[in-house]
Amino acid sequence: MSDRAAWQPLRDELQRWADAGRRATLWFRDDDAIEPTAALDRLLALSDRYAVPMTLAVIPAYTGEPLAARLASQKALTVTVHGWTHHNYAPDETKKQELGPHRPQAVVLDELRRGFDKLKALHPRQFAPMLVPPWNRIDKALLPELAAFGYRAVSVYGLAKPDQPIALVNTHVDIMDWHGTHGGRAHGELVGYLVRELQNRFDGNSEPIGILTHHLVHDALAWDFIAALFEETAAHAAVDWRNVGDFMG
Template identity: 75%
Template sequence: MSDRADWQPLRDELRRWTAAGRKAKFWFRDDDAIEPTPALDRLLSLSDRFDVPMALAVIPGPTGEPLAERLASQSRVTVTVHGWTHQNYAPDETKKQELGLHRPQAIVLDELHRGFDKLKALYPSQFLPMLVPPWNRIDDALLPELSPFGYRAVSVFGLAKQAPITLVNTHIDIMNWHGVRGGLPHAGLIGRLVEELKNRFDGNDEPIGVMTHHLVHDDVAWGFVEALFEETAGHAAIEWRPVGNFLS
């Protein structure tokens, strides 16, 4: 492990967990996979190098056999449903959303049904019946309609609330979507990680989800993922788990 000084707050918090004989549950989600790319290769190599399981949110509409063939040998990868085409249907002045009520509900649900079936067929051993809504947004009215199609969980962003379906959320987004569209500064992300760990130490049992977007990573983003894995993989106080472990 290197002597990265900016990671010291995380090391200190993990030392507290180790002293208490406790382990924090982590999981990793990367969004927007469609086809094999050098960026995806880079992400998968990090998964292999540090033995970290990953959930890939695959966009069903445009994806196909090439990605399935690329992932077939990746035993640490779980495939989840990322909407249908990741298309925005919300008005210009509002937040982007594919899974809202801007279209007839029956059309939205039909797309989610088709996406489920397509990815389940492409990934017979790696598919997990979890929906990752594009932009982490889905209208609440759709949630009760998902389980009849076979969905067992939804993953959005933030601490999970009560819902008619299991929520396995992410809590750390490494990207700066409103600035340079690269990775956020590491110090702030480390601070967020420590906040989430303190929340869990005080009683919240929710697994901590880290979210990335491999197609738009810059050097800052890639550097954070590698440093995070180097600091945490194999640590006595951390368990990187496959997301399927958290489905009830």
């Protein structure tokens, strides 16, 4: 799987890191978990096989004891808050948002408080006080209010903007082609994105690189990418796969 030519640019970049005696920091986030499924089992099996820590962004309103029981014995797993219902409240012609300015702030914040408390109770050992906004979008006015409920970080998409009122632990490589095939992106394309992120970090940005997946909608291309990525990186001297809790102070 990992001998494909598409992966050579990553091997070359990681060799550059190794030659410099440096290690790149990566973390893994998967969104939309609610209940045990065959797809979730497949994802967790990859985590186990390669000993790569994973963060699951769980939708609080619809989850419960079945998922908690399934995850309780899972090693190197973190549960975070994925909005409340993952419902879109934005007008049709605009980008989807659950945590936007389209409802009273007090209503949105109450949902985020409930989501935090519910997942912390369901997953006491694996819970991390981080909010993952659905669609990676959140009204900036909400950010200063989150710490009062216990949140210590937010995770969206793209390089983190400086001077935020709460820590940002973002993702940077989304393996899904949401606007095209709705399946996994071509491996060469994703390798290119990852290499660019690595080059950015080599040049001085210390932000951990986040990989973003959605287990419920993966096709064969997406599953193959995760397996190949772990094959290439899990035991590499220049790669440090970390638990998201390590980045929250």
